[in-house]
Amino acid sequence: MVGYLSEVVQIINEVLTEVQRVWNTQLLSLRTLEHLYMFTIALFVSILAGVAVGVLIYRNPKLADPVLNGLNVVETIPDVALLVLLLPIFGIGTGPTVAASILYSILPIARNTYTGLANVPREYVEIAEALGLNPGEILMRVRFPLALPLIAGGIRIAVVFTMGVVTLGGLIAAGGLGAALQNGIQLYDMGTILVTGAWVGLLAVILDGGAGIIENRLKVRYGTWS
Secondary structure: OHHHHHEEEEEEEEEEHHHHHHHHOOOOOHHHHHHHHHHHHHHHHHHHHHHHHHHHHHHHHHHHHHEEEEHHHHHOHHHHHHHHHHHHHHHHHHHHHHHHHHHHHHHHHHHHHHHHOOOOOOHHHHHHOOOOOHHHHHHHHHHHHHHHHHHHHHHHHHHHHHHHHHHHHHOOOOHHHHHHHHHHHOOOOOHHHHHHHHHHHHHHHHHHHHHHHHHHHOOOOOOHOO
């Protein structure tokens, strides 16, 4: 039993030593900040653009199918191919990475915003009309709050998309954790690949979990009718 525990302790020490080596040699603290910087910008712009597109197509239903179909076409383009297509426009590095993340993430937010706004139960709208609210007020005070749980669901999907594309940005010198992964692949350093990959996965789980908490709280407050 003592020998078994000693082996377990030795393995844990070796793992921790390897994690520390990778963390220091690959500057993972700096890479994490770079990664989160690109992620935050891309997600913030995606939310603004996605909600704006969702509201636009709700107010102009004839645009819904063409716009959503166009965004669906973007989703079918492989991540790496989209990054390459954006290089002539934005140059190498952060620009095409953030742009690609935004393009991939707009669809779930826009679609959920449109669906949420369009499918608010009629009785809520009738009550608002009886109180004398005009269409604009009904949109902002009734439809939009009730659509928030669904919008949050779209944002949660966008979190996963954004994290994945930002990681791929390491292929085009965008920095972030993708750069560390690329170094590990080029050097065939399995320690770097495993430690960095595990850290990216953990960050994705944390961010998705945070988005899930917000989504669930909105569902509790505004209901799950959608």
